[in-house]
Amino acid sequence: MARFEILDAGFGTMGSTAQADILLELGMMYATGRDCELDPVAAHKWLNIAAIKGSTRAAELRSELSATMSKLDIARALREAREWMTMH
Template identity: 40%
Template sequence: MAHSLEAAAYLIESRLADAVRGDIDAYYDLGIAYSSGSEGIDVDLVEAHKWFNLAAVGGNVAGQACRAEIASEMSAREIALAQRQARAWLSMGVRGEA
């Protein structure tokens, strides 16, 4: 169990580092992790929507589809929060790589 928690922490840390560099695939991977709870990560649809939204803005078609899919399970308030978080991320000057 501890090993899987370490793996989850490493996944998030490494993909966040890539996301800071604007890696669109990292945005998508983070969305998958938070939407599915993979690797022992808690499911967080707001966080997942944020990352899928960032991937979608960068042109990731799968990110667009996943964002739409999880949005059907979220309240309007949760979606608005996720969108604010995505805008905040972009306002930090992080831009995706095509």
């Protein structure tokens, strides 16, 4: 948890490529259950934000993940991503 608090402190000062890479890793963490519980909604949210920040790999992975999710879960992930983007 501490690593995300550290990232938040300087998040706005990083280049967009670095931001996208970090967000991609966060999405992958939730998609694979690495160091956390498996959470496809959170994974989609972070991959979507990384794609918005310019990561083509995140966009590809988000598309693959979407194929395994319900429309309700995708809508929830999109809403959460939109809320995060509004706040940050």
